[in-house]
Amino acid sequence: MKKGISCKNIHLSYVIFLLIVAGSLLADVIASKDPSYLDAYNTFAAPGGEFILGTDSLGRDIWSGIWHGGRISIIIGFVSTAISTVIAIVYGAASGMAGDRVDTVMMRFTEIILSIPGILLIIFIQAMLGKADILSISVVIGLTSWPSIAKVVRMEVRQLRRSDYILVSRAMGGGFGHILRKHLVPSLVPSIMFMVIMNVRSAIVTESTLSFMGLGLPIETVSWGSMLSLSQNALMSGAWWVIIFPGFALIAFLMALTDIGNRYKDSAMRRESNL
């Protein structure tokens, strides 16, 4: 359908993705300034010169902030997704292998979790846990974002569980853990890959939203979200660079992720339209 175009864009998005990840890993090299250093003499410095992308209301260098902050944001995205994917696979597979009654109850439970908007549930749990740090915020996001992946896992498992090789494995005495590791997970990976990548995306968005609101990471911990939490001051002083540059970094990364995710999505639209 749009093969030529999407291939080209996927290469581009891989390049952007790798550039941002590499840049964040090598943040100390390419951005030598300390992103949390408060330079009282250079608040709201315009882009150019010593501060490539300018400074914010506390005099922190934005160029450094983007790379160092990217490191934190990306780590949170991947750690929380790892947590939610493991929970989702175990829960979804257990539900899919269980009898109808247990399966219904387990699926009802995921719907109840999904009935509270993710952001509210995360705010609620984080407020109960107290002050946030990188680990706590990853855990909270991970603990709340597994149900939608679990649903896909369960659907796949229900289709797979009737297959002969699962039956044979069971008959030979394979337990739930064995079947899960040796048979289910390998065949699940392609179908949940898209959901997993989208989960990284939404975890990064959630973290940045929370930190921006001042409910997530404290202002001293530089991330893409917490860099923007002072932008209310920047708004009034017309310092557009404080808002634009971290936002662009965030959006570029999210777009690259989305494009990569779309590649894994099953392109079932092979047949021609009858219209």
Add this chain to the structure above:
Amino acid sequence: MINNKRIRYYAGKTAILVLSIFALSVMVFAISRLTPMDPLYSYYGDRTEKMTVQEKEEAREKLGLNDSIAVQYVRWIEGALTGDLGISYKYKRPVTEVTSGRLVNTLALGGLGFVLIFALALAIGMFCARKEGRPADRIICRMGTFSSCVPEFWLALLLIFLFSVTWHIFPSSNAYSAGGGSLFDRLHHLVLPLIVVVVSHLWYYAYMIRNMLLEETRADYVILYKSLGLTDREIMRRHCLRNIMPELISVMAISVSHILGGTYIVEMVFSYPGIGTLCYESARYSDYNLLMYLCMLTGGIVILLNIAGQIISERIDPRVRAEEAGKEVRP
């Protein structure tokens, strides 16, 4: 005609509703009690730190915090059933009173957003499905993917920067001006938040509708109608759209939670006096009773609308109705 099957059907749905809300309340209560936070804070706030050990013990005894969690839960539920969900620490008023005025604002923003999102998503989805693979479709798909990658809070910031700070066209916060409150004034304040709510969710649903319609256009009946001389537009509107309706309504039901979550974020950025801003405040000021109630309220609304959506999508499906009437379903 009301028959036994229909009564049983609605009784089943009601049972699911009650059970779901019960499970929700268990979950909310469990989170509030199993986390390391001292529940005394939800009654006394930061004053708790200044209390002596003995005062704390007395307060615990008085509030019944020394009882088992199950006993505390039952007490909380009994209170909830009689409309007593505790006092908001920050507002010093019952939590139900604090939220009542703000719920309307949130429902106005979220409701209008919901209607606009699905009206536009249908229009865009149908347009793209008819132009599948052509430049117009591809350009819209690109733009859509981009719009879905812009976080709500950042889009809100950008709009405030452009329309409020730079050009002074729209106000940047609140639901109405001080002293004012006319319909025009309210709408004027609603424009920017509404744009953010709509833009950030639109493409997700438009793309979904586009793909559901594309699935339909591959069905054999499309060839039949085409050979009968119907135009693309007629086939799309009269037949394809009708076939995806049950599925679309389920999607709409599930979307309530997402759109409401987005509304909350937008409210926080624009300081729009609704439930979302209240969530933010209660998390900021450790107002736990209020936060628990807001979770229950939001979850309750979503569960209710989900079940309503399920009922509608099942009822407009003629196969379900026929089965109920005891007739045999003919393919």
